[in-house]
Every structure is written in structure tokens, then in C-alpha cells.
Amino acid sequence: SFLGHSAIRAHVMGLERSLEQSVEPTSAELQRMAAMIDEALASPPAPESAPVVPLGPPTVDIGMDEAELVQLCRQFKEEARSAREGGSEPRDKVWSDNLDLYMGRMDFSHKADWQHQEVMRDATKLVDRFAAAIKRALLQPGKFYKTKDLTPGLEPIYASIERLLDAQLERCSTTISGAETRFAHGVSKVLKTGAVMMMAAAVTYDRDTNRTRMDPVDPRELFYDPTGRGMYRLRSRELDKHVVDGWANEADPNGVPLFFADRIDALQDMRRDREELEKEQATGHSAGARPTARKTRVIDEFLFNVLVNVDGVAVAKNVVVIMANEMSIIRGPEPNPHWHGKDWIVAQPILEGAGPGSVYGRTYMEDFAPLSRTLSEMTNLIVDGTMVGLLPNYVVRPDLLDDPRQVADGLRPFKLWLANDDAMKPDDVMARMELGSLKRESIEVWTGIESKLREIAMQNQIDLGQFAGKSGVTATEANNVRESGSEIVMDIAENIDDGFIGPVLERMFYCALQNSDFSDPALRARIGEEVAEMLHAQREDFRQRRFGFKVSGITALADRAVRIRTRLQLLQILGQNETLVQLFAQSRDVAKVLDDLWTDLGVDAVEYLPKQKPDVPVPPDVQARTAAETAAAERARQGMQSDAARAEAAQRQAAAAEQQTLIAAQQAAQGGGGEE
Numbered sequence: 252s253f254l255g256h257s258a259i260r261a262h263v264m265g266l267e268r269s270l271e272q273s274v275e276p277t278s279a280e281l282q283r284m285a286a287m288i289d290e291a292l293a294s295p296p297a298p299e300s301a302p303v304v305p306l307g308p309p310t311v312d313i314g315m316d317e318a319e320l321v322q323l324c325r326q327f328k329e330e331a332r333s334a335r336e337g338g339s340e341p342r343d344k345v346w347s348d349n350l351d352l353y354m355g356r357m358d359f360s361h362k363a364d365w366q367h368q369e370v371m372r373d374a375t376k377l378v379d380r381f382a383a384a385i386k387r388a389l390l391q392p393g394k395f396y397k398t399k400d401l402t403p404g405l406e407p408i409y410a411s412i413e414r415l416l417d418a419q420l421e422r423c424s425t426t427i428s429g430a431e432t433r434f435a436h437g438v439s440k441v442l443k444t445g446a447v448m449m450m451a452a453a454v455t456y457d458r459d460t461n462r463t464r465m466d467p468v469d470p471r472e473l474f475y476d477p478t479g480r481g482m483y484r485l486r487s488r489e490l491d492k493h494v495v496d497g498w499a500n501e502a503d504p505n506g507v508p509l510f511f512a513d514r515i516d517a518l519q520d521m522r523r524d525r526e527e528l529e530k531e532q533a534t535g536h537s538a539g540a541r542p543t544a545r546k547t548r549v550i551d552e553f554l555f556n557v558l559v560n561v562d563g564v565a566v567a568k569n570v571v572v573i574m575a576n577e578m579s580i581i582r583g584p585e586p587n588p589h590w591h592g593k594d595w596i597v598a599q600p601i602l603e604g605a606g607p608g609s610v611y612g613r614t615y616m617e618d619f620a621p622l623s624r625t626l627s628e629m630t631n632l633i634v635d636g637t638m639v640g641l642l643p644n645y646v647v648r649p650d651l652l653d654d655p656r657q658v659a660d661g662l663r664p665f666k667l668w669l670a671n672d673d674a675m676k677p678d679d680v681m682a683r684m685e686l687g688s689l690k691r692e693s694i695e696v697w698t699g700i701e702s703k704l705r706e707i708a709m710q711n712q713i714d715l716g717q718f719a720g721k722s723g724v725t726a727t728e729a730n731n732v733r734e735s736g737s738e739i740v741m742d743i744a745e746n747i748d749d750g751f752i753g754p755v756l757e758r759m760f761y762c763a764l765q766n767s768d769f770s771d772p773a774l775r776a777r778i779g780e781e782v783a784e785m786l787h788a789q790r791e792d793f794r795q796r797r798f799g800f801k802v803s804g805i806t807a808l809a810d811r812a813v814r815i816r817t818r819l820q821l822l823q824i825l826g827q828n829e830t831l832v833q834l835f836a837q838s839r840d841v842a843k844v845l846d847d848l849w850t851d852l853g854v855d856a857v858e859y860l861p862k863q864k865p866d867v868p869v870p871p872d873v874q875a876r877t878a879a880e881t882a883a884a885e886r887a888r889q890g891m892q893s894d895a896a897r898a899e900a901a902q903r904q905a906a907a908a909e910q911q912t913l914i915a916a917q918q919a920a921q922g923g924g925g926e927e
Contacts, residue, residue, distance in 0.1 A: 259284050263513055308508050311584045313558060313566040320584070323561065324574045328551060331485055334477030335611065342611045346448040346471065349616045353378055353447050357627060367631040367638075373704055374616060374623040381615060382442040385747065389435040396756055396800045411782045412798060415767070416760050418777040419463040423759065434465065438752070441467045446615035449473075450751050451598040454758040456766040461774060463763045465755060473598055475610040484554045484594055489522060492546035495575065503588075514579045520546045521576045549576050554594050558584060590794050591761035599750035601743055615743070622704045629697045636689035644684040651680045741810070748802040756800040764793055811851045818848050 263280045276284070313320070336343045351357065352374045359368040389395050398409040424437030441452050444467060451468040474485040499512035551574040558567040569592065573582035589595055600612020645662055649655035653669035662681075674680050767774060769787040778786075786793070822844075825831045835841070 259287055263287075308510060308582060308585065311567045311570055311586065313560065313584055315560055315566070317580050319561070320572065320580055321574060321578060324551060324553060324572060324580075325577055327483055327553070328474065328485055328487065328577075331474035331477055331483075335474060343471070345614065345617065349447045349614055349620055352616070352620055352623060357624060362631075367634045369627065369631055369634075371623065371627045371630055373626065374620060377619060378443055378446045378616065381446055382439050385442050386435050386439040389438060396753070396802045399799045399801050400796060408785075411778075411785060412760065412793075414778040414782050415763055415786060416756060416800075418774065419759050419763050421777070422460075422462050423465045425464065425466070431460070431462070437465050437467065441751075442747070444470065445599075445601050445747075445751075448614060449598060449600045449611060450747070451596065452751075452755060453596045454755060454762055455595060456762050458766065461768050461771045463759045463766075465759065468596055468598070470598065470611075473596065475598075477610065479610055482555065482557050482559075484556075484596065486552045486596060488550055488552075489547050490550050492518075492520070492548060495548045495550065495581075498581070509585075510573075510582045511580070514581045515575070518548055518575050518579065518581075521549045522547055550574075551577065554587070554596075555584075589758070589762065590765040591758050593754075593758065595758060595762075597751060597754045597758065599746060599754075601746060603742075603746065619704060622700060626697070626700050626704060629693070629700060633689065633693055633697055636687075636693065639686050640688045643686055645681045646684055647681045648679070741813075744810075752802045753800055756802065757798070760798060760800070761794075764790060815848065815851045818844065818851070 260276070263283050264274070264276055315323070335341065352370075355370045355372055355375065357368075357370050359366075362368055394413070398412050400409075420434040422431040423434055424432045426432055426436070437452070441450050444450065449470040451470045451473055453464075453466050453468050455464050455466070456462075457464050468486070469488075472486050472488045474487065476482040476484075495515060495518065498510045499508075499515045501509045503509060553572040553574070555570050555572060556568065557565050558570055558572070560566050567584055569587045570584040571582065571587060572580060572584050575581045587593075601615040602613040602617075603609070604612045647658050649658055651670055651674040652658070653671050657668060668677075668680065670677075670680050764786065767786075769775070769783040775783045825835050
């Protein structure tokens with residue numbers, strides 16, 4: 252094939268600069284053009300059947316040059332950023348306040364130095380407990396998902412599909428040290444972020460380790476179409492120079508480059524606004540002194556569901572555009588490269604917003620964050636009031652002291668004060684100044700706030716199967732939150748299952764199907780030789796099908812907790828009336844009710860069955876000796892019974908004779924008295 256001058260010039264200088272007649276290539280660009288020609292002349296001719304690899308990445312013709320596309324991307328970025336930072340309840344401010352509260356930070360700049368400035372960590376404990384409860388639901392025995400497909404008759408291959416997905420779930424997350432870990436570990440981190448801001452994770456494929464990755468994403472990097480019409484999604488972040496430089500060498504399986512290498516080479520150092528501040532706020536520590544060797548690039552990754560030009564005309568759908576430093580397009584517009592055809596970043600709020608255009612929803616912390624802050628403020632005020640009451644101020648007359656410098660270090664116990672002759676008594680030198688006392692109403696207000704916060708905590712503890720501890724939890728409080736708490740937690744569970752984990756599993760499966768090397772011995776050992784061969788042979792066929800995954804781990808746990816409460820309430824009502832107990836026992840299977848209750852509680856009822864002693868064979872000599880001893884004991888017992896019977900009969904005879912003698916004596920006495 253021919254290597255045209257215009258093609259070389261456009262590849263090295265970029266399309267826009269190459270079309271400008273007034274622009275001359277630099278010496279470095281000329282050297283690169285010459286090297287490309289030398290390489291082409293030195294290479295052997297490709298066979299006729301070999302595909303021709305284009306010089307640049309595949310792009311969609313949208314009728315706009317790079318400068319126009321950059322300007323359009325800038326406008327979309329500004330639209331999404333200003334929308335999220337503005338409004339009556341800007342999400343950025345809500346997220347920032349939640350992060351500060353979770354990390355134990357509050358603004359005490361209005362307080363004096365002597366006042367207490369403690370932050371009660373109730374919000375932190377609630378978020379951690381919430382994430383732990385969800386993680387426990389995913390670690391329950393058995394699968395927390397089921398495969399579903401719109402095409403009937405494919406049930407026999409579900410097991411193979413789930414083997415591939417299970418192999419990815421076992422090692423899709425990564426610890427801080429870089430170790431591979433399972434899905435539940437990564438979800439726990441995403442849920443903590445979701446409780447404070449919004450759940451977000453990126454599903455990508457790591458070719459170095461031949462695994463699908465699920466990496467948490469900072470929601471502050473994500474911007475969505477504020478109109479709610481879903482035109483685009485933007486991820487704006489700061490990356491190190493060496494990471495972006497590595498993209499210049501990336502290519503698809505056919506060897507087609509994915510990025511514009513010349514544009515990457517031309518990038519300069521740039522930082523994302525507030526990048527270091529946001530990281531410090533989320534982690535609690537600063538980024539440290541930045542070394543001169545750390546160079547960064549600002550990368551804006553767009554996924555356009557619909558890309559329009561300046562006239563509002565749709566020019567492309569479902570395309571990827573990556574802009575660097577807000578000045579250069581280094582990838583795209585390119586069709587979505589993923590087989591699932593969807594966004595590889597899954598984002599979902601814990602609670603949906605009230606309006607149809609609410610793209611960021613509500614956070615889990617929004618219900619109790621104000622109460623938690625108020626509780627911290629009230630606690631500090633009560634401690635301040637107690638301290639003021641115990642350690643009041645004093646009015647001092649230094650002129651009555653022998654040396655006025657004695658008050659320089661303040662008042663303290665066990666100090667000897669030297670007064671002059673003008674002081675007649677201690678009150679002349681110093682007098683106590685009362686600044687008020689702690690009112691009882693303050694404690695009552697604090698108790699009410701703490702009780703309300705505890706009720707909100709119980710919605711998390713009880714409804715997710717974590718029954719609240721005995722300390723401080725009353726039956727009245729538990730009953731008050733049952734109804735409202737059940738609906739809230741069930742809504743949260745469904746949002747997590749259906750809105751986040753389900754879509755993540757779908758993307759993980761198609762990502763693994765598209766990129767997995769089924770000849771990898773480690774992967775074949777995990778999913779089996781036959782399954783690996785089948786998936787490799789039918790990879791393209793599976794690509795055309797729309798598999799999905801129904802997640803029920805968290806929803807099932809919350810639903811199970813509701814059933815437990817309902818059954819316990821039924822048994823409590825029946826136990827209050829003996830007639831109801833009898834009617835229930837006659838018309839219902841009580842054992843079945845108890846079995847279901849034990850199952851929902853996660854208790855193995857078999858462990859509580861009475862244990863039977865195993866039958867051990869008795870030797871013949873032992874049997875004969877035991878029989879002889881038993882017979883002797885029986886004869887002795889019968890002999891004892893005979894002796895006892897004879898003694899009892901003799902006693903009865905003696906008693907009867909004595910009774911007759913007494914009667915005869917009485918009759919004789921009565922006869923003699925009559926004759927006299």
C-alpha cells in the first residue's frame with residue numbers, strides 16, 4: 252500500500268495543524284516523519300490476507316474539527332460542574348459536610364480557646380455499621396445473585412456463566428497494598444462512600460493479571476447531564492504523566508492504536524482544580540510536598556449517549572471522547588468499545604431524589620447528619636457549662652497583695668497567697684464571680700436529641716438484621732421505628748441490589764467475556780477446562796445475548812429481618828391469651844412456625860435435637876453378671892417386702908387388741924357408776 256505525504260503529516264502534526272499551510276513542522280516532527288518512512292521501507296511486504304493497520308485510532312466522522320469538539324466539551328463540563336455546585340442544596344456542599352462529619356471534623360472557629368471542641372463520632376459509627384451489614388449480606392452462604400436471560404431455553408448454560416462470573420468476583424477488588432481480594436471487600440468501600448456521597452465504581456479489565464477489576468470511583472469526579480435527560484457522563488480527574496504517556500502505546504487486539512500519540516506527547520503539566528483539597532478531605536491527610544518529578548495531566552473522559560454539534564444536531568450516539576488539559580482530544584470520538592454497550596462506570600445514590608431530574612439523589616447521612624452535629628454542639632456546651640460552674644472567675648485586687656505578680660500564673664489550689672496589711676480578710680483580695688449554672692432544661696434537650704439519633708440508628712441496626720444492644724433501647728422506641736424504618740431500609744436495599752450491584756455484575760460478565768484469555772491455566776483451573784473451551788468457542792454468540800443478574804442478597808437480608816419481627820410479634824400476641832394459644836395449636840402447625848423462625852434467624856435447629864447414646868455391644872460375661880445381680884436384687888427386694896408385710900400385720904393386730912381392751916374398760920366404768 253502507499254504511504255501518502257498528507258497521511259504522515261496528519262499523523263505526526265495532528266489533523267488541525269497539518270491542514271494549516273502557514274504551520275511548518277518542527278525538527279522533531281520532521282525526524283519522526285523520516286523514521287516512519289524508513290521503517291515502512293525496511294519492513295517486509297505484508298501478505299495480501301493481512302489486515303491493514305491504520306495510522307491513527309478509529310474515529311467517528313462528526314463533521315467537527317478538534318478545536319470545535321474541545322470547545323463543545325468545555326461547555327458541557329462547565330454546565331455539569333456549575334449545576335452540581337449551585338442550587339438550594341448543592342451536592343458538592345452536602346458531600347463536603349458529610350465527609351467532614353464522617354472524619355470527625357466540625358467548624359469551631361466561632362468558639363473561644365477555652366471552650367470544648369469535641370466531635371461525637373455517632374455518624375461515623377452509623378456509616379461503618381451500615382457498610383458492615385451490607386458486606387455481611389454478600390458473605391452469606393450461597394449465591395447472592397441469579398442469572399436471567401430474555402431468551403428461553405438457556406437455563407442449562409447458566410452454571411457456566413456463573414462460573415466465569417464467580418471467578419472474577421473472587422479477585423476483582425484490590426487492597427491498598429495491591430493485593431487481590433474478593434468482591435465484598437470492594438463493595439464495602441463503595442458503600443461507605445455511597446453513605447457519605449454516592450456509590451460509584453468502574454468496571455475495567457486488567458490484561459496484566461487477566462482479571463476484571465471493580466475499582467471505587469470518587470463521586471466528585473463524576474458529572475452528569477443536569478437536565479436528567481442523560482445526554483452525557485463526564486469523569487474529570489488528575490493523572491500522573493507516566494500513566495497518560497503509557498496510553499500512547501495502547502492498541503486493540505488488531506493492533507489499531509486507541510489514542511493519538513502525537514497529542515499525548517504535546518501535553519504539558521496541569522493540575523485539576525481542588526484535586527489535592529478533595530483528597531485531603533476524604534483521606535484525612537495531606538498529599539505532602541509535591542516533588543518536581545511528579546507531573547500531572549487533567550483528563551476529562553466523556554461518554555456521550557448523544558453527541559450534538561453547535562446547532563444541536565445529533566452527530567453520534569454512544570461514543571467516547573477523552574480530552575486532556577482542556578485543550579486536546581487524545582481519543583475519539585470512538586464508538587463505545589465495551590460489548591455490553593453501556594457505561595463502564597456504575598453510579599447510584601443510596602436514596603433516590605424526589606424530582607425526576609435529580610441525577611445525584613440523596614445520601615444516607617442526610618437524615619441524621621444535622622442531629623449528629625447538634626448533638627456535638629450541645630455536648631460541648633454542657634461540658635462548658637459544667638466547667639464554668641465548677642471553676643468560676645474571680646475578681647482580684649492586686650494592690651492588696653504583697654507582690655502583685657502572684658496572680659501572673661492564675662489561681663490554683665494549694666498556693667500560698669501573701670497579702671499586705673490593708674487586706675483584712677481573703678474576700679478583700681479576691682471575690683468569686685458567678686457566671687451562671689447549668690440548667691436542667693439543657694440536659695433534657697440533650698437527652699431528646701440523643702434519643703432521636705438513637706431511633707435513627709435502630710432503623711439501621713434492627714431492620715438490617717443487627718438487633719440493637721440492650722443498653723438504652725426501650726421497647727417503645729423499637730416499636731416506633733418498625734413501620735417507618737422497614738420501608739426506608741427496604742428502599743435502600745433495592746437501590747443497592749438493583750441499581751448498583753446488579754449492573755456491576757452485568758458489566759463484569761461481559762467485560763470478562765470480551766477480554767479473558769481462556770487459555771490462561773489459572774483461569775481454566777477456576778472455571779474448568781470444558782467451560783473455558785465452551786466460552787472461548789461461543790464468545791461471539793454470547794456477545795449477542797442480553798444476560799442479566801438478579802441480585803437479592805441485601806434485599807433478602809432486610810426482608811428476612813421483617814419476617815422475624817412479624818413472627819415474633821404474632822407469638823407475643825398469642826402468648827397473652829391462653830384461648831388464642833389453644834386455637835392456634837389446633838389449627839396451625841406450631842413446629843413449622845418455629846422451624847421458619849429458626850431459619851430466618853440463621854440458627855441450625857438440628858444442633859438442638861436431643862442426642863441419643865450410641866448402641867454399644869455388651870460382652871456375654873458382663874451380660875450374665877448383670878443378670879445375676881439383677882435377680883439377686885429382685886429376691887432381696889421381695890424378701891424385704893415379706894418381712895415388712897408381717898411386721899405391719901402384727902402392728903395392726905396389737906392395735907386392735909389394745910382398742911378392744913380400752914372399750915371394755917370404759918363399759919365397766921359406766922356400769923359401776925349407775926349402781927351407786
